[in-house]
Amino acid sequence: MIDVHYWPTPNGKKVTILLEELGMPYRIVPAHIGRGDQFTPDFLAISPNNRMPAIVDHEPRGGGAPVSVFESGAIMMYLAEKAGRFYPQDLRGKAEVNEWVIWQMANQGPKLGECGHFRRLGDSQGDQSYAVRRFTDEANRLYGVLNNRLYDRHFICGDEYTIADMICYPWAVNWKAHDIDIAEFPYFRRWLDELGARPAVQKGMAAGSDLQMGDPSKMTREEQEALRKLLYNQRARPVETKGRTAWKG
Numbered sequence: 292m293i294d295v296h297y298w299p300t301p302n303g304k305k306v307t308i309l310l311e312e313l314g315m316p317y318r319i320v321p322a323h324i325g326r327g328d329q330f331t332p333d334f335l336a337i338s339p340n341n342r343m344p345a346i347v348d349h350e351p352r353g354g355g356a357p358v359s360v361f362e363s364g365a366i367m368m369y370l371a372e373k374a375g376r377f378y379p380q381d382l383r384g385k386a387e388v389n390e391w392v393i394w395q396m397a398n399q400g401p402k403l404g405e406c407g408h409f410r411r412l413g414d415s416q417g418d419q420s421y422a423v424r425r426f427t428d429e430a431n432r433l434y435g436v437l438n439n440r441l442y443d444r445h446f447i448c449g450d451e452y453t454i455a456d457m458i459c460y461p462w463a464v465n466w467k468a469h470d471i472d473i474a475e476f477p478y479f480r481r482w483l484d485e486l487g488a489r490p491a492v493q494k495g496m497a498a499g500s501d502l503q504m505g506d507p508s509k510m511t512r513e514e515q516e517a518l519r520k521l522l523y524n525q526r527a528r529p530v531e532t533k534g535r536t537a538w539k540g
């Protein structure tokens with residue numbers, strides 16, 4: 292059984308899509324990021340960057356103690372490797388899938404995340420026009436990278452549907468929020484439609500839809516400000532010393 296520490300965001304849905312595609316049994320453990328669950332000692336022990344998703348595999352290959360993994364890209368690699376599916380293991384095939392998984396983690400996820408953030412912000416924190424333009428241009432560039440890639444390929448890494456496709460899908464699907472004119476990217480659209488028709492993708496995308504952050508427009512000003520601070524004004528945390536022995540060299 293796999294525990295998925297999860298909140299229904301694009302980064303979380305990458306993992307539930309893969310688990311649904313694999314038909315691997317899993318249990319959602321809600322990590323309510325608007326309430327601060329990501330800062331609890333138990334969560335930080337498996338995900339020291341205070342971000343979900345994270346998994347705990349209670350039946351790792353070869354037995355032994357449970358294995359925890361954080362960072363969605365590492366989770367996708369771990370699960371696909373365990374199942375022996377959606378992740379070619381030959382030298383060339385693996386290098387190519389790795390490239391696109393890392394592309395997603397280092398480019399598509401962070402840049403589209405910032406694009407959405409600044410576009411949603413409005414002017415409550417001052418003029419954001421430079422940031423909005425910067426990240427909307429980056430979003431456009433990145434949709435173009437996928438569109439170009441999919442011109443002469445069925446899937447991102449060729450004929451085979453892999454974790455590279457699954458990891459890109461939950462971010463790509465939000466193209467409207469990134470001010471993308473989808474007509475500009477027909478090869479990307481063909482891929483998006485094909486993935487969106489897969490029952491496992493639909494189930495993975497719907498996972499945890501009963502988990503609700505709460506509508507910010509229905510919150511008091513104090514509640515809105517507390518949520519903003521919790522998520523958007525994070526600073527370094529003091530080193531946790533309880534139960535740990537300092538490295539002496």
Ligand SMILES: N[C@@H](CCC(=O)N[C@@H](CS)C(=O)NCC(=O)O)C(=O)O
Nearest residue numbers: 300302324329341342343344362363
């Ligand atoms: N690179 C990480 C990013 C994960 C991430 O940003 N998770 C967000 C939700 S989508 C989160 O946990 N946020 C909590 C916080 O900001 O404190 C991954 O792909 O796993």
